[in-house]
Each structure stands twice: as structure tokens, then as C-alpha cells.
Amino acid sequence: MAPIAVLDTAALIAWPLEAMRGGIVLESQKVELGRVAPERLLVLEAADLKWHSPNDDSMGKAEEMAIGTGDMAGLSSIDLNLLALAMEHEATLFTDDYRLQNICEKGGIPWATVSTRGISSIWSWEIRCPGCGAEQEIPSQTPVKKGDFGVCNACGSPLRVKRKN
Template sequence: MRVLDTAALLHWPVSKLTGNVCAVSQQYELERVSPQRWMLVQALDIDWKEVTTEWLNLARSCAAKSGDLPRLSDVDLDVLGLSLGLQIPLVTDDYRLQNAMKFSGHTSTSVDTEGAKEVWTWVRMCTGCRHTTEVPEDVGRSKTGEVGHCERCGSPLQLKRKR
């Protein structure tokens, strides 16, 4: 039994999907991305779970440690939370999710790619004074753009790989 991300729901043969765990929020994502696939997947025996606040906190804390949190979507956090909360492996091709899992010593496997080998840590660096800070658990999340403002000079912060 594993937690499957939406890429697995989209691309795996349906026979492999049965018996695994997914988040309820993935139903809406899948329906939006591929209504036809959703019709198919709906009929399968998949354990759709709501993610508890406690599990979401586990996910947020795990992803903040590696610094991946600002770039994760709500659905990303849900599947991460399921995997950590239920303590079962995660199947995902998202390198940020793989990185966050690996950083805290958890298992993830990829849907069809090789998967991340190196583990990265992300920090926030000021575009003005270059001051760096860790990624906090309450960071705002979006796929691109700034990740807060500098406490020293007020300039936008960007994610940088920690060296």
C-alpha cells in the first residue's frame, strides 16, 4: 500500500492503482486535468482519505526543513501528509516532494523517472542585502516568485540552494 500522487493516477495502468491511498483533494485535481481519466479512476478501489490537520502539520514541518515548502501546492502537501501520517511510501515524480521526503529519511519512489538522487536544502536569500534565512513553516506558497521580504532591508526574498 502506497500513497499515489496525481501523476501516478494519470499515467499508471489502472490495475496498479487499486488498493493504494490518495487524498480527496486529488479527485478535484484529476477531474480538472483529465475528466476521462477521472471517470475510469472513480470506479477503482482506491482509499480516498481526508488529510487531518495533524498530518498537514507533519507535511509542513517536513517540507520547511528541506526548504521545499514555498513551492508546494495544497495537493502536494496533502499527499505528503498522507505518506507521513500513515507512514507508508509515497509515489511521486515531483522532485520537491521527493527531496522533502528524502531529507527527513522517508521513502518515495517515482512514477516513471529515475527520481532525485541528491538531497537539496533550500534557504531564502535577500535580493538586496544577500542575508539568508531558513524557510519558516508558515511561509506563503506559490509556484514561482518571491518567498517573503527581508527582515533587515525589506527587499524580496528568493529561494536559493544552500551550499
């Protein structure tokens, strides 16, 4: 029997119905899909997906892991919920999000890519000011807008997240 799969939105858009059958997905992905690929929602009704929301316990564990690896700041709320679902159901997380892959890799959660090759090594992240070069603390909260990390305390430039070597 195929392993239990948690599917990110890229898989929901790209995969044939047969590949998705029985997969676990998030209630909140319906909203995301309605925005980015509304025609897919109708198709997915035939895919026999299991729409779930993670419980508080697994959400807490997912947050802890994401903060621990320094990936929390780059994750959307859906990303974090998918991670929690994968843990809760002991499933394989199918995602092309490098941060999620990184957390899974470090946390021993099975993962696989949707369409691209996976990471070959484990990354660390840092938030650095492109203006003055000051390193900033990685926020423990998910940013309101994905990729928005605020501005530098010292010079006011918008901050960027960078892969640490």
C-alpha cells in the first residue's frame, strides 16, 4: 500500500487525480485553491481527498520545530498547518517548499518533492540587512505577508532572508 500522503497546493494543482486519491489536505487549502486555481476545486471533488485540520497539539509541535530550524519566518500559515498534518497522521509530506523540506529533514518527517528535485543538504537561514549588513534576529512569528520580514533597526532597509553558508 502506498504511504499516507499530505499534499501541498502545488500537488493539488499539478497531479493527476489518480496520484492524489486518498491524500490528506487542509481545509484552508480550499480557500487558497479558490484563489489561484478555482477550476481545480471542481476536479478535486472526484479525487476522494481527506480534508482535515491539524489539532492544537501537532500545531504546537510544528511551530516548535520551525522555530528550532530558523524556518518559521519564511513559512505561511498553510505551510505550518501542512507540517502539523504530516506529523499528526505520520504521513509523507509532498512539497516543493525548501523550508518545509528542511524542517522535515531535520525533524525526521518523511517528505518528497512535487515536481522539482529536493535539497541536497540541510540549510540554515539568516535575516540580514542588504543596506548595512546587520544581522537581525529571526522572528518567531509567521510574517503577516509571506516574505515580509520588516525593516532594519539600524538603517530602515527592508530585510531579506538569506541562506547561511
